[in-house]
Amino acid sequence: MFRLPAAWAKSTVRSFSSFGKVDERIVSLISGIVGPGNITTSESARNLHGTDESFHPTRAPDAVVTPLTTPHVSEIMKICHSHRIPVIPFGTGTGFEGGVGAVYGGLCIAMHKMTEIVEVNQSDFDATVRGGVTRHQLNDWIRADGLHFPIDPGAGASVCGMCSTSASGTNAVRYGTMRENVLNMEVVLADGTVVHTAGEGRRPKKTSCGYNLTNLFVGSEGTLGVITQATVRLHGIPEATAAAISSFDTVQNAVDTVVQILQCGLPMARIEYLNVDMIRACNQFSNLDLKEAPTLFLEFIGSPSGVEEQAMLAEELCVGNGGENFSWATEHSERERLWKARHNCWYAIKATYPGKHAYSTDVVVPVSHLPETVLYCHSLAEEMEVPCPIVGHVGDGNFHCFLLSDQNNDAEMARIKDFSRRLALTAQSYGGSCTGEHGIGLGKRELLIKEVGAGAYDTMKVVKKSLDPLLIMNPGKVIDLDHLL
Numbered sequence: 162m163f164r165l166p167a168a169w170a171k172s173t174v175r176s177f178s179s180f181g182k183v184d185e186r187i188v189s190l191i192s193g194i195v196g197p198g199n200i201t202t203s204e205s206a207r208n209l210h211g212t213d214e215s216f217h218p219t220r221a222p223d224a225v226v227t228p229l230t231t232p233h234v235s236e237i238m239k240i241c242h243s244h245r246i247p248v249i250p251f252g253t254g255t256g257f258e259g260g261v262g263a264v265y266g267g268l269c270i271a272m273h274k275m276t277e278i279v280e281v282n283q284s285d286f287d288a289t290v291r292g293g294v295t296r297h298q299l300n301d302w303i304r305a306d307g308l309h310f311p312i313d314p315g316a317g318a319s320v321c322g323m324c325s326t327s328a329s330g331t332n333a334v335r336y337g338t339m340r341e342n343v344l345n346m347e348v349v350l351a352d353g354t355v356v357h358t359a360g361e362g363r364r365p366k367k368t369s370c371g372y373n374l375t376n377l378f379v380g381s382e383g384t385l386g387v388i389t390q391a392t393v394r395l396h397g398i399p400e401a402t403a404a405a406i407s408s409f410d411t412v413q414n415a416v417d418t419v420v421q422i423l424q425c426g427l428p429m430a431r432i433e434y435l436n437v438d439m440i441r442a443c444n445q446f447s448n449l450d451l452k453e454a455p456t457l458f459l460e461f462i463g464s465p466s467g468v469e470e471q472a473m474l475a476e477e478l479c480v481g482n483g484g485e486n487f488s489w490a491t492e493h494s495e496r497e498r499l500w501k502a503r504h505n506c507w508y509a510i511k512a513t514y515p516g517k518h519a520y521s522t523d524v525v526v527p528v529s530h531l532p533e534t535v536l537y538c539h540s541l542a543e544e545m546e547v548p549c550p551i552v553g554h555v556g557d558g559n560f561h562c563f564l565l566s567d568q569n570n571d572a573e574m575a576r577i578k579d580f581s582r583r584l585a586l587t588a589q590s591y592g593g594s595c596t597g598e599h600g601i602g603l604g605k606r607e608l609l610i611k612e613v614g615a616g617a618y619d620t621m622k623v624v625k626k627s628l629d630p631l632l633i634m635n636p637g638k639v640i641d642l643d644h645l646l
């Protein structure tokens with residue numbers, strides 16, 4: 162088992178009070194780099210940048226800086242490093258695990274002014290974007306070239322934020338996650354050093370060249386460095402697309418159908434499962450009249466005849482499992498309407514339970530264990546008497562249960578934390594993970610240790626301490642600060 166070198170232990174922060182503060186002198190130093198209009202200590206900006214979509218209670222940063230260039234980020238990091246100031250990178254704040262909360266105060270580096278699309282290599286199917294570019298901005302830019310960046314977390318996230326959480330979403334069953342779609346990244350380390358994870362300017366589709374630094378930073382949740390640029394894979398916009406839905410009598414039948422569709426090797430673009438509670442909320446929120454039953458949303462892409470063939474085979478499998486109302490649409494507007502409703506699930510649930518805070522679980526299991534895990538989730542909800550709207554990227558074995566609670570009600574909060582933990586432990590017991598795409602953040606740090614075991618966890622600590630010996634990068638996230646001191 163790895164042991165942390167004693168020299169590193171000595172050089173680290175010993176207690177939380179050892180962190181420096183963002184005082185007037187620091188603000189003035191940073192203002193000298195980025196200009197006075199690009200750093201603020203206003204309460205509204207601090208509050209806005211200290212929260213994401215999660216319910217984890219955290220604290221606002223002491224100041225928010227909006228750099229314009231990578232050299233800006235590097236100079237800012239040098240100052241923070243020499244004063245041991247915590248730094249929290251911020252993309253668009255759509256994360257689900259409290260990643261942007263400033264647990265120990267410090268400086269938020271908000272990336273939204275670094276909006277340059279550096280290059281698009283149409284015939285190589287890749288693009289390089291700066292730290293603040295959102296996936297929507299990239300897709301708007303490349304659509305006319307017949308290209309798209311398919312990783313689709315639903316929200317308008319930044320591409321570099323998506324690198325940082327290893328995001329995926331509805332299209333992952335076809336195109337993979339950020340891990341498979343990032344070719345290179347420019348990262349500013351804790352001491353201000355700028356590195357290119359695959360070498361400056363490189364964008365090969367495959368490489369065996371040394372350690373895979375790119376995938377070390379993908380999923381690092383701002384704890385190892387600030388991602389200032391990413392080179393990502395693009396894909397051709399398919400010639401034809403069709404969307405279909407089918408409703409089932411039972412959860413088991415719906416989920417069994419997913420497994421059979423995958424076993425048949427159907428090249429699905431998307432397979433999403435929505436349970437009764439979720440369909441009811443979608444009907445109300447998106448003005449639909451879908452049957453209130455366990456439902457699959459499917460999408461097929463390819464040539465027009467290929468799409469038709471895929472849809473017919475999928476229909477056969479749905480019907481074979483008692484699926485009803487199999488209907489498929491090729492018109493853009495109808496497809497958009499359905500998928501918009503799917504993407505609005507989070508907001509539909511929030512609207513259905515006004516005044517409640519929602520928390521999204523994120524378990525993923527090998528697909529063969531999907532039926533029993535979804536059924537377990539339903540039985541747990543019944544046992545614990547909690548509402549249980551479920552939506553899932555079930556083609557990957559990943560699904561979310563949106564848990565509702567009143568943050569001021571300790572009993573409710575304890576109940577949903579218990580629910581979430583029991584579901585995650587069950588997924589782990591089936592060889593799965595407590596998080597398929599949202600990350601560890603604040604809420605799943607204990608589950609991380611259980612999942613990877615002592616050897617891998619200690620190795621992660623070694624990596625963290627060697628890249629960030631003063632522990633200033635997003636402290637308290639992923640690895641508990643106490644475990645690093």
Ligand SMILES: Cc1cc2nc3c(=O)[nH]c(=O)nc-3n(C[C@H](O)[C@H](O)[C@H](O)COP(=O)(O)OP(=O)(O)OC[C@H]3O[C@@H](n4cnc5c(N)ncnc54)[C@H](O)[C@@H]3O)c2cc1C
Nearest residue numbers: 252253254255256260314318319322323328329383388598
């Ligand atoms: C309605 C809704 C649906 C969603 N659906 C999905 C889904 O299907 N799949 C999915 O994967 N996610 C989903 N998400 C979650 C979210 O969109 C992703 O986690 C996304 O990757 C966060 O990107 P962001 O730019 O908003 O990052 P933020 O929320 O700003 O930050 C997230 C984490 O990344 C770090 N970070 C941000 N930018 C950088 C950077 N440049 N360098 C280093 N660290 C950085 C932050 O410090 C933080 O730890 C959904 C969110 C919402 C609101």
